Amino acid sequence: MAQLLESMPGASTGQVVVTDHLNFWGGCRVKPKDGINAEPVHEPATGRKLCDMFPCGKEEVDQAIQSAHTAYLKWSKMAGMERARVMLEAARIIRERRDNIAKLEVINNGKSITEARVDIDVSWQTLEYYAGIAGTLAGQHIQLPGGSFAYTRREALGVCVGIGAWNYPFQIACWKSAPALACGNAMVFKPSPFTAVTAVILAEIYKEAGVPDGLFNVVQGGAETGTLLCNHPGVAKVSFTGSVPTGKKIMEMSAKTVKQVTLELGGKSPLIIFKDCELENAVRGALMANFLTQGEVCCNGTRVYVQREIMPVFLEEVVKRTKAIRIGDPLLENTRMGALITRQHLDKVLGFVSQAKKESMTGTPHFVSNFICNSTSMYSNIDNCTDDMTCVKEEIFGPVMSVMPFDTEEEVLKRANNTTFGLASGVFTRDISRAHRVAENLQAGTCFINNYNISPVEVPFGGYKQSGFGKENGQVTIEYYSQLKTVVVEMGDVDDYFNC
Numbered sequence: 022m023a024q025l026l027e028s029m030p031g032a033s034t035g036q037v038v039v040t041d042h043l044n045f046w047g048g049c050r051v052k053p054k055d056g057i058n059a060e061p062v063h064e065p066a067t068g069r070k071l072c073d074m075f076p077c078g079k080e081e082v083d084q085a086i087q088s089a090h091t092a093y094l095k096w097s098k099m100a101g102m103e104r105a106r107v108m109l110e111a112a113r114i115i116r117e118r119r120d121n122i123a124k125l126e127v128i129n130n131g132k133s134i135t136e137a138r139v140d141i142d143v144s145w146q147t148l149e150y151y152a153g154i155a156g157t158l159a160g161q162h163i164q165l166p167g168g169s170f171a172y173t174r175r176e177a178l179g180v181c182v183g184i185g186a187w188n189y190p191f192q193i194a195c196w197k198s199a200p201a202l203a204c205g206n207a208m209v210f211k212p213s214p215f216t217a218v219t220a221v222i223l224a225e226i227y228k229e230a231g232v233p234d235g236l237f238n239v240v241q242g243g244a245e246t247g248t249l250l251c252n253h254p255g256v257a258k259v260s261f262t263g264s265v266p267t268g269k270k271i272m273e274m275s276a277k278t279v280k281q282v283t284l285e286l287g288g289k290s291p292l293i294i295f296k297d298c299e300l301e302n303a304v305r306g307a308l309m310a311n312f313l314t315q316g317e318v319c320c321n322g323t324r325v326y327v328q329r330e331i332m333p334v335f336l337e338e339v340v341k342r343t344k345a346i347r348i349g350d351p352l353l354e355n356t357r358m359g360a361l362i363t364r365q366h367l368d369k370v371l372g373f374v375s376q377a378k379k380e381s382m383t384g385t386p387h388f389v390s391n392f393i394c395n396s397t398s399m400y401s402n403i404d405n406c407t408d409d410m411t412c413v414k415e416e417i418f419g420p421v422m423s424v425m426p427f428d429t430e431e432e433v434l435k436r437a438n439n440t441t442f443g444l445a446s447g448v449f450t451r452d453i454s455r456a457h458r459v460a461e462n463l464q465a466g467t468c469f470i471n472n473y474n475i476s477p478v479e480v481p482f483g484g485y486k487q488s489g490f491g492k493e494n495g496q497v498t499i500e501y502y503s504q505l506k507t508v509v510v511e512m513g514d515v516d517d518y519f520n521c
């Protein structure tokens with residue numbers, strides 16, 4: 022893989038072929054056991070086969086977990102500052118190789134190179150951030166009567182499993198592994214079978230930085246491999262990013278051995294634009310809320326509620342700007358929207374758009390399509406649409422923005438909260454009191470005021486309702502990758518309670 026990265030600078034769409042093994046445990050890449058059941062991994066921009074992915078079976082999953090356990094025994098005994106030094110070195114290497122990792126991410130995921138570079142920057146920042154926290158992990162001292170006392174130790178959980186989605190392959194692996202490793206855990210990570218290529222690069226970088234062999238492992242596969250991981254008795258925790266139906270299965274499987282679970286699931290988030298907003302920012306915010314990574318972002322604000330008085334001017338601007346988005350080869354510097362993950366996903370997204378056309382009796386749909394590189398950009402503005410339309414209720418996970426008028430704050434809050442999802446939300450207004458009142462009353466894990474889709478690593482990220490629970494990023498995530506042990510110390514004699 023190192024060789025592949027070296028050959029990346031000149032790489033262009035349609036050229037790269039990956040032949041290296043994509044599994045990694047015990048400190049090295051591992052050849053698939055049988056070399057059968059190959060599943061092709063495609064380059065979204067061309068539909069061309071990029072490599073074969075061989076799903077790991079029971080024996081391989083056992084090996085990866087065993088290797089993680091061995092490393093955990095060593096790593097968890099190191100001081101936080103020692104772990105921090107290794108993680109900072111890994112962050113440095115990612116930063117140094119940022120452009121090449123970003124290119125490979127584009128080739129496997131289809132997003133624009135500009136965005137991929139940001140993802141890789143977020144990735145090394147995540148390692149830096151949790152390296153900073155590793156050295157600060159500590160317990161408490163609690164004074165008890167008679168000079169006795171208790172103290173708490175913040176301890177690692179053990180072997181944690183990370184299961185990733187395909188929209189942010191490298192970044193998700195970092196969002197999960199950085200807090201896990203900072204707390205002294207080991208990790209077995211399973212990327213999505215659609216984006217099998219870049220997680221193993223992270224594994225190599227951790228090794229190069231000096232983690233014990235087996236600390237961060239990669240097993241390839243889909244639902245079957247994921248099931249083996251979630252049912253495994255040697256696993257203490259599962260952190261999952263993906264869809265709501267899969268999240269429910271993960272919880273069920275993890276319950277059998279009472280594994281801790283973090284679920285980062287889907288969303289259908291509301292973005293509320295009041296008539297007193299700064300319109301230019303609101304339009305830019307709506308685009309940020311809908312079109313990053315071709316709309317394949319879980320926290321996107323895909324239900325855009327616009328106060329009726331400004332609807333015509335908002336629509337005119339947002340349609341104009343959407344039509345101007347440069348769709349194309351994702352490796353070109355000026356491209357701003359690349360390719361959807363697969364042809365099947367593109368068809369699914371287009372299906373939502375056709376359905377919206379059928380369901381809209383009085384609305385005006387606007388669609389902009391461009392099939393360069395298997396990609397499409399669609400803007401759907403359906404005036405007078407009802408909240409029960411399919412495109413307004415269901416997560417599309419593609420570049421489709423649904424815009425609806427509203428009249429009052431009370432009404433829009435009720436409509437915004439009328440969903441089983443609760444990942445994110447947003448509000449544009451110049452009225453500071455209204456902004457905070459709306460943020461308080463929206464039932465979602467994040468509310469963006471006067472911007473959208475800003476997720477630096479210092480800020481906790483995670484959902485309400487069926488969008489999941491547990492957080493990623495921020496200091497609080499330490500709580501989800503560690504446990505507190507209480508030690509009670511007697512300094513006097515034990516009471517003669519039973520014989521007095």
Ligand SMILES: NC(=O)C1=CN([C@@H]2O[C@H](COP(=O)(O)OP(=O)(O)OC[C@H]3O[C@@H](n4cnc5c(N)ncnc54)[C@H](O)[C@@H]3O)[C@@H](O)[C@H]2O)C=CC1
Nearest residue numbers: 185186187212213243244247248263264267285286287319
């Ligand atoms: N809240 C968040 O942070 C994010 C949520 N998502 C959500 O993910 C979805 C899109 O991602 P997909 O990869 O299509 O989701 P998915 O749920 O189909 O798959 C996600 C991961 O779970 C694995 N998996 C599938 N079935 C499994 C099973 N039975 N046991 C264990 N693992 C299993 C897959 O192989 C993949 O690695 C969207 O709904 C999106 O909203 C995506 C990114 C971020």
Ligand SMILES: NCCCC(=O)O
Nearest residue numbers: 188189318319320476
């Ligand atoms: N930059 C936010 C990424 C959220 C997601 O994983 O979809």
